[in-house]
Amino acid sequence: MDEKSLSAVNKQFNQRKKNRDVLLAARREEVYRMSPRIREIDDAIFSGGLSMLSAVWDGNESPEQVAGGYAAKTEKYAAEKRKLLKEAGFAPDYLEVPYTCPHCKDTGMHGDKLCGCYLSLMSEVLFEQSGMGKLLKKQKFETFDLGFYDDTPYEGRPLSPKKNMQLNLKICMDFVRDFEEKADNLFLYGNPGLGKTFLSSAIANALLERGVSVLYQTAGQITDILSDARFGRGESETATFFKDQLVKADLLIIDDLGTEFINAMTDADMFYVVNSRILSEKSTIISTNLSLEDIKRVYSERMLSRIMGHYQTLCFYGKDIRSMR
Numbered sequence: 001m002d003e004k005s006l007s008a009v010n011k012q013f014n015q016r017k018k019n020r021d022v023l024l025a026a027r028r029e030e031v032y033r034m035s036p037r038i039r040e041i042d043d044a045i046f047s048g049g050l051s052m053l054s055a056v057w058d059g060n061e062s063p064e065q066v067a068g069g070y071a072a073k074t075e076k077y078a079a080e081k082r083k084l085l086k087e088a089g090f091a092p093d094y095l096e097v098p099y100t101c102p103h104c105k106d107t108g109m110h111g112d113k114l115c116g117c118y119l120s121l122m123s124e125v126l127f128e129q130s131g132m133g134k135l136l137k138k139q140k141f142e143t144f145d146l147g148f149y150d151d152t153p154y155e156g157r158p159l160s161p162k163k164n165m166q167l168n169l170k171i172c173m174d175f176v177r178d179f180e181e182k183a184d185n186l187f188l189y190g191n192p193g194l195g196k197t198f199l200s201s202a203i204a205n206a207l208l209e210r211g212v213s214v215l216y217q218t219a220g221q222i223t224d225i226l227s228d229a230r231f232g233r234g235e236s237e238t239a240t241f242f243k244d245q246l247v248k249a250d251l252l253i254i255d256d257l258g259t260e261f262i263n264a265m266t267d268a269d270m271f272y273v274v275n276s277r278i279l280s281e282k283s284t285i286i287s288t289n290l291s292l293e294d295i296k297r298v299y300s301e302r303m304l305s306r307i308m309g310h311y312q313t314l315c316f317y318g319k320d321i322r323s324m325r
């Protein structure tokens, strides 16, 4: 987590805005050449906006009066513009270049919150650094294959690995469906190679498409962020930024809990993240190879009690399916 990654994200983000501006400007010139009247209309709309501002500023008219008149005029101009475009042979929406992200209109912000597209770009940059980016992007519900799981009894459990995965899959899909309605939390645990990371990325991908802000980090990255912020290491603005996002993002996915270096300080840090998110009713997904007994042994008792009290627990068992792909 360094200054370089953040500036790589900002660079891509600015490029996106620039591409749209350039395309829009080129299309405008093209249209103006064909239909000079449209330029006059655009100029009139622009100067109308300016005089509206100055009328309010001078106190001659109330903002409502001015805005009402302006809206009516603009609507008349817009109708004329559509007609002219059509006459010149352009599509009616030719001058409405779509935003890469319609949710935030490429500003990267929703009010005072970062938009999901910004965090998604950030995750991509981080994943590319960890070499996981492309893999995670491909992991979607549509590509999840239950065919890899065995349908015979496993170690005396009532559900076969396949039936169990059907259940896990349903819980994850319901989590996505109801995401905006309730702040649910999921605890995915069990042996490696059974699809925990796959399902958490599928959730992340589905929600990112809806503009939800998702932050996907390994437990190790999270404790690094917090200790960087604490000791003022690296660029302090970047450290504070990421620390904030750990609590503010709509969904935080903590991958591989238990693989980080654990001491009293990192234990307290991880508890801080998990607990703050519960208090502020933000959803969290934890995936781990540890069992619940391990959690109690490795972390403090209070961590286990938060998980037991506030998370749906999804157990993963069966034979490692990675060898079968």
Ligand SMILES: [Zn+2]
Pocket (backbone or CB within 6 Å): 101, 102, 103, 104, 105, 106, 107, 108, 109, 115, 116, 117, 118
């Ligand atoms: Zn956005």
